[in-house]
Amino acid sequence: MAAGATLTTCSSVDKATAARDFGTETEPVHGAHQAGVATPPQTHAVFVALDLLPQQGRGPRETLEAVLRLWSSDIARLAEGRPALADTEPELAHLPARLTVTVGLGPSVFDRVGLAHRRPRSVTEVPGFSTDRLQPRWCGGDLLLQICADDLVTVAHASRVLLKNVRAVTRQRWRQNGFRHAHGAGGSMRNLMGQVDGTATIADAAGFDRLVWDDGSDQPWFAGGTVMVVRRIRAEMDTWDELDRQSKELAVGRRLDSGAPLTGDLETDQPDFAASRNGIPVIPPNSHIALARPRRADEQFLRRPYNFDDAPPAGHITDSGLIFATYQRDPARQFVPVQRRLAQSDALNEWITTVGSATFAILPGFRPGEHLGQALL
């Protein structure tokens, strides 16, 4: 695999791009919060859910602590472009490309390790919605690894290292591969239905403190953490593609070309939900953006979505959609009311189907010498 027929070596492409190489860029790994939440989204993401396996001679709590210790050390090294301890492919570690690894605990694991009383009340599976078509193979999990970077080779190596080191004590439950536009390609995030996605988000520290980061008032150990709800939303491309453009724009409430609300000209314009023409609302009340609009100040959450496009099952053309990764202090107050409204009457529902759902306590950050979950365990 490594070499073969020889003529000459072609390195002109490498040279042309050397001036702007971003492979060595890093994201800070230590702090009050884990990286990978407030971090500007990287191009690639892998989400892996794991279950803890019963161990002989060691309790589940000790197993969990061992996993988190090991991961903390390797995450810190990999994020800085250094090989993990006992890294068998150390050369693949040298281009971190803004690697972040984010670790979460599923609601189930608190019981399993005898710490049910330490589970934040906010960390619980979200209730079912009428439009859900959940498949067990995309749901739940004791542990979450979210691995993001601007280079897929980096993501593949980091996931290999982190999963290999815990193979004796965990089993993979599901894995989802996601992507956005390439670093440096330009363009807003678009999902594969063609829509500009993620226009409205949380950008300032005050917003993060108010809406995303837990303040420890329920469980002091959880201060600085957040609650992730990740939904796998399949796009029904075959029927979506049959819809004309105007109907699509009315279903979403935004123009497909610019991403502007139907009442505006620019992607960044605020939608005017009161505007009407001949007595008919310009943005239909059952359009996606009208229903997603917060009714109360806390009906907001951080969205960090990724596209997926997997090999389809036999007889199908496409298996694509959105890995809708969201982060908030309390899904029950922030995520659930919005989703309930959307489930009830979102015009988009005909063309999107939620097939997976999981909730994770994203652990507070860690400092050099500490490990993830230290305040819990």
Add this chain to the structure above:
Amino acid sequence: MAAGATLTTCSSVDKATAARDFGTETEPVHGAHQAGVATPPQTHAVFVALDLLPQQGRGPRETLEAVLRLWSSDIARLAEGRPALADTEPELAHLPARLTVTVGLGPSVFDRVGLAHRRPRSVTEVPGFSTDRLQPRWCGGDLLLQICADDLVTVAHASRVLLKNVRAVTRQRWRQNGFRHAHGAGGSMRNLMGQVDGTATIADAAGFDRLVWDDGSDQPWFAGGTVMVVRRIRAEMDTWDELDRQSKELAVGRRLDSGAPLTGDLETDQPDFAASRNGIPVIPPNSHIALARPRRADEQFLRRPYNFDDAPPAGHITDSGLIFATYQRDPARQFVPVQRRLAQSDALNEWITTVGSATFAILPGFRPGEHLGQALL
């Protein structure tokens, strides 16, 4: 999916990278050869093999011609950053990111369309090798679509459009997703075993004419085409990772850190297969590069490999390896002798397993107003 909770819009990342956006870069689509062979490899590739379905009221030859006409038109538009005809997500077409689409015909299709006498002798499945562990689900196919770009959103959109338009007359046989380092990340191509890969390749026009492009001497219609052999090679990472570095380097014949041959200092240094130390060859005779080295001038071919890293089957950690895409005038003279040598005694064999194989006649290029396969049909 398109919008939701609103605070402010974060566009600092977009602005910072605007100066170097490469999304609008294009590769020439028309000419004597199809794009995607001599093109410097893009970051992402999707390889899709399709079978022609029997049609009522239309012969297979007419069906094939209709597919190739449709694809030619859409490929030309998409490669230039314009939406395909009847593109239902036209906004996804605006960042071609060096998109190339390359079309091939499997050996079987010539019989199926009644053109067995027009099949180039070079276009035939390669013989089995002793180390093959082929799975039918990764083998063969009537038609190949190879879609490459530096942005995965572009690849997803192009594959959707091109596959959707032929869904009534084809069935997907297999699909493989591949990747290399991100555009602009820096670094040589490395496979997921950690090896620098693709050091030696064919870079000049004379080499391409001699080794890659068909000259039409067998089948005049095929002049300007080439023969692709694509092999899916699984890396046995679990056992590979147990090997110490020196053993790995002896198996490959190159250093893992620099990619230099064991007799040199730089990746680009020519290996010295005659060098020995204390009577023992420095590069072992059964190392990968020693066996891959051409014994005759025509034992060379263009390699354009991509990594794969898919969700593993239950109980496994990783399903990764190499999509070994090769292009040559005649696999029997160029590819087969090298692979036969490797199958016999390559030290790497213990850690790599070929699970898929397919051969395709990559059609000659086309000019504006023409369509792919015009000289054949």
